[in-house]
Amino acid sequence: MIPASKASKQPRFIPFGYKLMITYMVFIIIPVIAIGYFSHSMYEDSIRVQTRSNIQGTLLQMKDNIEYKLSDVERISNMLYEDYSLITQLRIYEKGWDTYERTTKIVRPKFSIAVNATSLNIAMYIFLANESFPEIYHGKFLQERPDLLERNYNLYHLSRIEDKAWHRNFPAEQFGETMTWQRVERDEDFGRISLLRRLVDSQNPLDLNEIGFMRFSVRIDELFQGLDYSKIGEGSALVIKDEYGRVLYQSGLLPEGEAHGEASSHLYLTIQESVGESWAMTAYVPMTVMEQDSAKVRMFILLICMLCLIVFTFAGMFISRYFSIRMNKIVYVLNAFREGELHKRMGYRGKDEFGQIAAALNEMGRDIDHLIDQVYLTQIEKKEAELESLQAQINPHFLYNTLSSISRLAQFGEIEKLQRMVLDLAKFYRLSLNEGRTVIPIRSELEQVQAYMNIQTTKFGDAVSIFYDIDPSIIKYDTIKLILQPFIENALEHAWFGNSIHITVSGKLHGEDIIFKIIDDGTGMSPDKIKQIFDPVEGLNTGYGIRNVNSRIQLHYGSKYGVSIGSRPGIGTTVQIVIPAWREK
Structure with missing residues (x-):
């Protein structure tokens, strides 16, 4: 028994475990909170920028639609003027x-x-x-x-x-x-x-x-039919004003008390685009539209930070009380996680703090495995978004040329041809849009090619002919859309040799793959030209449509599929497209 005089002389101190926990909190937990806070702030700013960019793009599409109609009326006046x-x-x-x-x-x-x-x-x-x-x-x-x-x-x-x-x-x-x-x-x-x-x-x-x-x-x-506020978000408003500031058209309503052009900057994001020579189109987007995604991210980061706090706290308790053999077990499991073996678990069944740490590590492994699955799904969604972005760039040139042809037919009064071309164009874009689906039946892809060729034969007459050699067994499979038409369009634009051109479209089942071929008897290409298509020189845009199709196929099916070209000048060109024989579930 220690005498009272000696016991009173023993210095007071903070236990080592507490010191270790305090150090641990300072160097681990506080940085985690700081990282979570700054990550959220940066992501929120990114969402704002991306949302503004998306809305700006939508406004430009609306502007183009309005200006097209304005120019159509001006074109009529030019016919008389x-x-x-x-x-x-x-x-x-x-x-x-x-x-x-x-x-x-x-x-x-x-x-x-x-x-x-x-x-x-x-x-x-x-x-x-x-x-x-x-x-x-x-x-x-x-x-x-x-x-x-x-x-x-x-x-x-x-x-x-x-x-x-x-x-x-x-x-x-x-x-x-x-x-x-x-x-x-x-x-x-x-x-x-x-x-x-x-x-x-x-x-x-x-x-x-x-x-x-x-x-x-x-x-x-x-x-202003294309001016629709719902395209930029619920609660938004779109206003067209003339050069004197008078409202010509409005889609959507601003809340009571918010006059036209005077929406509060802290409640609305205001984006303006000029229309025609003197009109102005203004979009008023509620900040709540941008806050929706931000709120989800905020909650996700908060949960991750809370999870990290719990896990790190238990880890600190374990480090302060247990080491040696038990530490080796932890190191073993952590090394397994680092090597990607997230199924490894600690088999400790004790009822003390170490058991809690073991349970926490096991739970962390499950959570990390779950997060990896989420990241994988996010990557898939990103690829699909890239696929849609590439796909949306395919047809503007074709649409412009077809509308020009329709305009000429209308100008010269060829109503029957005009009607036939308009119906084929409608069918082509109905099949192109396909309710927003990326993957369509091969039958629909071939129907789209037929609609496109109907337009071209209306335009060129007997100078263009096409032959189909399609294996009926491939009809039951699916494909990503718009993989054939761009090559036929490319041949009709660049491969004329004389006053006519003949094109063959074939589709065959080869093992577990489907092979399409587009063959023309046009001018052909040199090996250097083919190389430039797949490996373009900076500043040149040769073969953009071909690379587009190739990128979409490889993005969807993998790098072993895609497009290859065989050609000889003066003889013709053969384009081969390989996709898997596959059905979407």
């Missing part, structure tokens, strides 16, 4: 039978063709300075009903609008450029807007006499 034969007729002031002949056989057919040369429901008003032409109109001038005049026109004398402010204040004429979009007459009553433009005597470009005036009235809801 630049028609020299029409201008010549409008300069003739003779009356009598000649005027009737010119009106019925020359002037009116040109107006009818123009107003029907677009898919938009246009109401056209023509005002002529030459009063030898009779007025032809439906309804009353002062009580006009543009909705009843759609796809038709009224022909008036210019004197009817000489006292109208919108005509008097129209800008000075610059040949081929002066035109404005305004809401005139009863446009506002009927939810419409008009393109205004002069008809001028272009015989003397230095003295552009006004011989007429054109007004093309379009429904605003048709013009």
